[in-house]
Amino acid sequence: MERLETGIRGLDELLGGGFPRGKTILVVGSPGSGKTTFAIQYLYRGALLGEGGLYVSMDEPPENVKSDLSSFGWDLDGMEKSGRIIFVDATPLKRVGGAEELDEGGYEVQEMTFQSLIRTIRKIVDEEGISRIAVDPITPLMLRYETPLERRRALLTFFENLSRTKCTSIVTTELRTSVFRRSFQLEEFLSQGVILLHSIFHAGNLVRAIQIEKMRGIAHDAQPRPYRIGKDGIEVFPRDKIFG
Template sequence: MDYSFDGSGGYRVPTGVVGLDVQLGGGVPPGTTILLLAEPGAGMEVFAHQFAYGGLLNHEDVFYFSSEHPISEVLSGMDYFNWDVRKHLEKGKFDFIDAYSPRFYNVLPKQLVSGVSAKDFLKRGTDSLNLLKGTATEARTTKYRGVVDSISYFLRSYELNNVLNVIEIISSMGKATGAVHLLLMTSGMHESIVENNMKHICDGVIEFRMKERGSEVEHSILLRKMKGMIVPNRTISYVITNKGVELETTTRVL
């Protein structure tokens, strides 16, 4: 049975997750800001890495803004799935913005930060939310996509309205340039009013869910909303393989 979306037509930007792109009729509309909501262990980071690599394969520039992990962890995670982004880093097609390490420069022993580049050292003490805003509004001359890993850090550290204002700026930049942005958020970590604000302000909302069934853990995706599309009122099963996140070809209600 075909569960693909009844969209409004027009060009779609592929996410890089083939099964999801099939469900989306080819991808998401240009300029879409997507909220990915998932609990720990559901594969959120894998999806984010796959989304970033999908942009490179689609001949887009990609920025990956990380407030949760140093670049070594992100590259190691992508290496595991043979998503080689190092050559794209060298060519300037993949831009990693490290908002994680600067938070700890002043507390870690000097020998542990002695290898930090001069560029990153200058970020020491930089306000992370302003760094995100500056990254989002940076002038770019080619098509691109962005990943923010994760917005939960900002929701823990800043006033909600300040975070929402920056997300609105990210969304506005996407609509003006056609860029697609992916914002990661940990479910169950924030109050319901915070989650609802995030779901409201983003153009698309994808939820990764986990459910214990006997001795197994089943994973499913709920496409809660996507601008310009009618989303199905059912979940889509997925698994994580050595190819990344893969959606099952047969959709069933869990």
């Protein structure tokens, strides 16, 4: 199976070479665990390698995301200007039934519905030669639906459409319970890979650990491994134990 460099130092070693191409991988983590950093770091690496990236911002306008990540020293504006990373503002989707007028031009969606978001993604992938997608986070989409059945149907449609693009996609999602008591979340069943970002309190310290819960089709390390967020983004220590 062909692999893609993740851009996250140490992670490729856990994956035995990188993400399997064409799969959809869920990144599950609590607030501040580094989901957005992970998503952008992945796209940035692709952009450096000449693989076009699409960032679908579900929670905050892309401008805010870019400014939040400005301390990492990644030239996101430059990548956007040269068309190597395309940012889509999908935050109107959070407002249920909201048909808000947005600026003309570009790829801003006028009336954001679930269907129009999917159409926009597919159009950009076709027209701009995208091979990496990040959707960050999927949670607002799920909050639009009241019943578990509707949520399941919408998520399934969304994941199927990501898969059809043939891109290698990252979808982030918020951890809704503690890592120790958690039950599996619906989106974990629907994605081909799941990566957990744990934040654990141990002896008065916050310990960050990353764990590949599943990655269909490849052999991978399944242990929780320490990671840190530093000035170059996320770095994983693939041979260390978290309490070792």
